[in-house]
Amino acid sequence: MTHDHDVVLRPTEAQTAAALSPPAGRGGGDLVVETLAGLGATTVFGLPGQHALGMFDALRRSDLSYVGLRVENNAGFAADAYGRITGEAAPLLLSTGPGALTSLAALQEAAAASSPVVAISSQVPTAGLDGGRHGYLHELRDQKASFRDVVKSVHTVRSQSQIPSAIAAAWESALTAPHGPVWVEIPQDVLLAETLLPVVTPMDAFPEDIVPRPELTAVAAELMANAARPVIIAGGGVVRADASGKLRALAEKLDAPVVTTFGGKGAFPWEHPLSLQSWLEDRHTTDFLEDADVLLVVGSGLGELSSNYHTFQPRGRIIQIEADLGKLESNHPALGIHADARIALQALLETVPERTDATAAERVRTVLAKVRARIDAQDLGEERRILAAVREALPAGAPSFWDMTILAYWAWSAWPGAMHSAQGAGGLGYGFPAALGAAVADPGRPVLAVSGDGGAMYSIAELATAKQYDLPVTWLIVDDGGYGILREYMTDTFGEATATELARPDFVALAESFGVPAVRTSADTLTADLSKALAAPGPSVVVLPALLKMFAPTHL
Numbered sequence: 068m069t070h071d072h073d074v075v076l077r078p079t080e081a082q083t084a085a086a087l088s089p090p091a092g093r094g095g096g097d098l099v100v101e102t103l104a105g106l107g108a109t110t111v112f113g114l115p116g117q118h119a120l121g122m123f124d125a126l127r128r129s130d131l132s133y134v135g136l137r138v139e140n141n142a143g144f145a146a147d148a149y150g151r152i153t154g155e156a157a158p159l160l161l162s163t164g165p166g167a168l169t170s171l172a173a174l175q176e177a178a179a180a181s182s183p184v185v186a187i188s189s190q191v192p193t194a195g196l197d198g199g200r201h202g203y204l205h206e207l208r209d210q211k212a213s214f215r216d217v218v219k220s221v222h223t224v225r226s227q228s229q230i231p232s233a234i235a236a237a238w239e240s241a242l243t244a245p246h247g248p249v250w251v252e253i254p255q256d257v258l259l260a261e262t263l264l265p266v267v268t269p270m271d272a273f274p275e276d277i278v279p280r281p282e283l284t285a286v287a288a289e290l291m292a293n294a295a296r297p298v299i300i301a302g303g304g305v306v307r308a309d310a311s312g313k314l315r316a317l318a319e320k321l322d323a324p325v326v327t328t329f330g331g332k333g334a335f336p337w338e339h340p341l342s343l344q345s346w347l348e349d350r351h352t353t354d355f356l357e358d359a360d361v362l363l364v365v366g367s368g369l370g371e372l373s374s375n376y377h378t379f380q381p382r383g384r385i386i387q388i389e390a391d392l393g394k395l396e397s398n399h400p401a402l403g404i405h406a407d408a409r410i411a412l413q414a415l416l417e418t419v420p421e422r423t424d425a426t427a428a429e430r431v432r433t434v435l436a437k438v439r440a441r442i443d444a445q446d447l448g449e450e451r452r453i454l455a456a457v458r459e460a461l462p463a464g465a466p467s468f469w470d471m472t473i474l475a476y477w478a479w480s481a482w483p484g485a486m487h488s489a490q491g492a493g494g495l496g497y498g499f500p501a502a503l504g505a506a507v508a509d510p511g512r513p514v515l516a517v518s519g520d521g522g523a524m525y526s527i528a529e530l531a532t533a534k535q536y537d538l539p540v541t542w543l544i545v546d547d548g549g550y551g552i553l554r555e556y557m558t559d560t561f562g563e564a565t566a567t568e569l570a571r572p573d574f575v576a577l578a579e580s581f582g583v584p585a586v587r588t589s590a591d592t593l594t595a596d597l598s599k600a601l602a603a604p605g606p607s608v609v610v611l612p613a614l615l616k617m618f619a620p621t622h623l
Contacts, residue, residue: 089262089263089264089265089266090266092261093125093128093261093262093266094121094124094125094258094259094260094261094262095121095227095230095253095257095258095259095260095262096120096121096122096123096124096125096258096259097125097128097129097262098227098230098231098262098264098267099122099125099187099230099234099253099258100122100125100126100128100129100131101129101231101266101267102230102231102234102235102267102270103131103158103185103234104129104130104131104267105231105267105268105269105270106156106234106235106238106269106270106272107155107269108131108155108156108158109130109131109132110131110132110133110134110149110157110158110507110508111126111131111132111133111134111158111159111160112133112134112135112136112142112143112145112146112149112157112158112159112160112504112507113133113134113135113136113142113158113159113160113161114135114136114137114138114139114142114160114161114162114166115135115160115162116161116162116163116166116189116205117162117163117204117205117255118162118163118189118190118191118204118205118254118255118258119160119161119162119163119166119188119189119255119258120258120259121189121255121258121259122160122187122189122253122258123160134503134504134507134532134536135532136500136503136529136532137528137529137531137532138169138526138528138529139161139166139167139169139170139173140169140170140171140172140173140496140500140525141173141496141499141500141525141526141528141529141532142159142161142170142173142500143159143170143172143173143174143176143177143184143186144173144176144496144497144500144501144504144526145500145501145503145504145507146158146159146173146177146182146184146186146504147173147176147177147180147182147184147248147501147504148182148468148487148500148501148502148503148504148505148508149504149505149507149508150177150182150183150184150246151180151182151307151487151505152466152504152505152508152509153508154183154307154309155183156183156184156185156238156241156242157182157183157184157185157504158185158187159184159185159186159187160187160188161186161187161188161189162188162189162205163188163189163190163191163204163205163207163210163255164191164204164205164206164207164210165205166188166205167188167210167213167214167252168213170186171213171214171217172492172494172496173494173497174186174214174217174218174248174250175217175492175494176489176491176492176494176497177247177248178217178218178219178247178248178491178492179491179492180303180330180491180492181245181246181247181303181304181307181391182246182247182248183241183242183246183247183248184241184247184248184249185234185237185238185241185248185249185251186214186218186248186249186250186251187234187237187251187252187253188210188250188251188252188253189252189253189254189255189258190210190223190252190253190254190255191203191204191205191206191254191255192254192255192256193225193254193256193257195254196223196225196254197209210252211223211250211252214250215250217248218247218248218249218250219240219241219243219247219248219249220236220237220240220249220250221249221250221251221252222234222236222237222249222250222251222252223251223252224251224252224253224254224257225254225257226257227257227260227262227264228264230253230257231267231270233251234251235270235272236272237249237250237251238272239272239273239274242272242273242274243274244274244276244277244307244308244390244407245304245307245390245391246307276407276410277390277405277406277407277410278406278407278410279388279404279405279406279410279411279414280404280405281414283402283403283404284404284411284414284415284418285418286402287363287386287402287404287415288415288418288419288420290361290384290386290402291321291323291361291363291386291415291419291422292321292419292420292422294321294323294359294360294361294383294422295360296358296359296360296361296383297321297323297359297360297361297362297363297422298323298324298325298326298343298355298356298359298361298362298363299314299317299318299323299324299325299326299362299363299364299365300325300326300327300328300356300362300363300364300365300367300369300373301314301325301326301327301328301331301334301335301365301366301367302327302328302330302331302334302364302365302366302367302368302373303328303330303331303366303367304331304365304366304367304388304389304390304391304407304408305327305331305334305365305366305408305412306330306331306332306333306334306366306485307366307408308366308390308407308408308409308410309409310334310365310366310408310409310412311333311334311335313409313412313413313416314334314335314365314408314412315335315336315339316416317412317415317416317419318335318339318341319341320416320419320421320422321419321421321422321424322341322422322423322424322427323341323363323422323424323427324341324342324343324355324427324430324431325339325341325342325343326342326343326344326345326346326347326352326356327344327345328345328347328367328372328373329345329347329372329373329479329480329488329490330367330373330490330491331366331367332345332479332482332484332485332486333484333485333486334366337483337484338483340428340431341427341428341431342431343355343431343434343435344435344480344483345479345480345481345482346435346438346480346481347372347373347374347375347480348372348375348376348479348480348620348621348622349375349438349441349480349621350375350378350621350622351434351437351438351441352375352434352438353375353378353379353621355430355434356379356381357379357380357381357382358382358383359381359383360382360383360384361383361384361385361386362381362383362384362385362386363386363388364385364386364387364388364389364401365388365408365411365412366388366389366390366408367389367394368389368391368393368394368395368397368398369387369398369399370394370398372479372490374398375621375622376620376622377398378621378622381399384401384402385399385400385401385402386401386402386404387399387401387402387403387404388404388406388408388411388412389403389404389405389406390405390406390407390408392405441618442618445618445619446616447616447618449590449613449615450473450474450477450615450616450618451477451481452590453474453590453593453611453613453615454474454477454478454481454482456590456593456594456597457474457515457517457543457593457594457597458482458483459594459598460593460594460595460597460598460601461515461597461601462512462513462601464512465512465513465514465515465601466485466486466487466502466505466509466512466514466515467486467487467502467514467515467516467517468486468487468488468497468498468499468501468502468505468514468515468516468517469486469487469488469489469497469498469516469517470488470489470495470496470497470498470499470516470517470518470519470522470523471488471489471490471493471494471495471497471519471522471552472498472517472518472519472521472522472545472551472552473519473545473547473551473552473555473615473616473617474517474519474545474615475488475490475498475517476552476617477615477617477618478517480618487501487505489501495521495522495525496518496522496525496526497522498516498517498518498522498526498542499516499518499523499526499529499533499540499542500526500529500532501516502514502515502516502540502542503529503532503533503536503538503540505540506538506539506540507536507538510538510539512539513539513540513541513601513602514538514539514540514541515540515541515543515597515601516540516541516542516543517542517543517545518542518543518544518545519544519545519546519547519550519551520544520545520546520547520548520549520569520571520574521549521550521551521569523542523544523574524569524571527577530577530578530581530583530606530608531581533581533583533605533606534581534582534583534605534606537604537605537606538605538606539604539605539606540606540607541597541600541601541606541607541608541609542578542606542607542608542609543597543609543611544574544608544609544610544611545611545613545615546571546574546610546611546612546613547612547613547614547615548568548569548571548614549564549567549568549569550567550569551567551614551615552617553567554567554568555616555617574608574610575587575608575610578607578608583605583606583607583608584600584603584605584606584607584608585607585608585609585610586600586607586608586609586610587610587611587612588609588610588611589611589612590611590613593609593611596609597609
């Protein structure tokens with residue numbers, strides 16, 4: 068029996084005819100790329116391998132654009148950045164065993180940063196699934212077990228008819244707030260076998276919004292309206308939900324100061340009178356947050372970096388809006404509201420009454436003055452000058468991607484606005500391949516990547532990728548002869564450093580050997596050299612020999 072609310076989809080005569088007479092010469096790999104296209108994908112990242120050749124052969128029969136990197140981990144970083152820039156799911160095609168496992172660090176970063184990456188890997192032939200020890204090349208007893216603790220969901224395909232549904236389910240999982248990476252694996256024989264299944268038609272696999280409970284937002288609005296010293300902490304969830312406009316409107320309606328986490332940079336205007344900026348690794352900021360009688364935390368779990376290394380001990384009431392249930396009240400008791408940041412902020416805007424606090428902007432200025440005085444008291448003029456030079460050279464609106472390096476650690480606190488870094492999982496090698504992914508997403512504007520010499524060696528092979536696709540990425544390599552931040556940590560802790568000093572190539576000559584223009588610069592010429600490189604078409608490298616220092620921590 069069909070009820071009024073049932074939807075019955077009946078194929079047209081043309082659709083029926085096409086389904087009954089599918090094109091010849093297609094295999095399981097074609098079902099993969101047809102499904103991706105049907106879900107709205109236009110670009111895929113990856114690296115081929117023996118078991119995955121059925122997918123890669125199918126690419127030539129599709130309209131999908133393929134961007135191939137030289138290392139699977141770097142392909143994962145590129146897909147991560149593509150997802151961050153576009154907000155769309157980024158397909159990542161990989162091979163079995165070593166190829167799959169090499170992507171794990173990138174998928175961990177995507178999980179930590181909530182980037183929607185749909186990783187599709189081949190598998191050994193079907194007979195080798197579930198631990199069968201047949202001695203296949205790349206065989207693992209349980210490949211998906213290596214990914215289950217990293218990604219949001221895993222999906223194993225056992226027949227061609229399962230391919231569209233499995234990829235659609237993975238796609239929906241990746242785009243369900245909080246976004247994140249997912250894993251699909253398909254056996255080699257399933258990918259290679261000819262298929263008589265019809266061409267996959269367009270489909271909708273977008274998830275439902277996570278809507279806050281109205282009784283909870285009502286309590287939150289009441290708490291904020293009656294607060295004497297409300298403060299807002301804006302995390303990466305605000306950026307990912309495209310909710311910065313609603314955040315600003317709420318802050319102004321409440322006269323509430325706002326501090327952004329390192330993952331939430333760009334969520335609130337840097338020079339706004341209510342902006343505490345991003346100085347979370349500073350005790351003056353921590354003290355100010357602890358003094359708030361109501362603290363609204365939006366899109367942040369108040370993890371290690373956001374809590375000044377867990378020294379933050381709030382005295383007031385916390386309201387936490389978070390799409391990730393695992394982060395909700397994980398570090399501090401709160402009025403926990405499970406919701407997408409944009410929807411929850413809109414609910415608060417519609418509920419909270421206007422509040423006026425003539426002292427708020429002055430209190431913000433006082434905190435920032437204390438922060439500046441603390442930094443001024445240290446011998447850090449060169450570091451501040453270099454960061455300012457980079458900022459001056461970067462055109463307005465151009466994205467930047469930062470590796471785990473001292474200049475990036477400075478940027479977390481001091482960079483005035485949006486930036487992308489690997490601070491979620493904290494692995495090396497993110498900056499340059501991520502910048503390549505961003506350039507693929509938006510090739511009309513330049514992209515900046517920043518690495519240290521140690522991190523640069525993780526992704527040096529991708530200079531070939533940058534050249535092959537002529538991507539407008541300028542790579543700033545700060546060469547201090549080793550793992551600079553580890554050198555500093557070890558020296559401070561143990562009196563001397565061990566295993567931090569590195570032999571490295573002539574980065575200028577190495578870049579030029581790939582056909583990529585390169586220049587060696589100095590602090591005095593950095594702005595000019597970087598500006599010139601960013602303005603030129605295609606990839607470029609700027610090398611800055613510099614031994615930088617971090618500002619003194621306040622959590623020890």
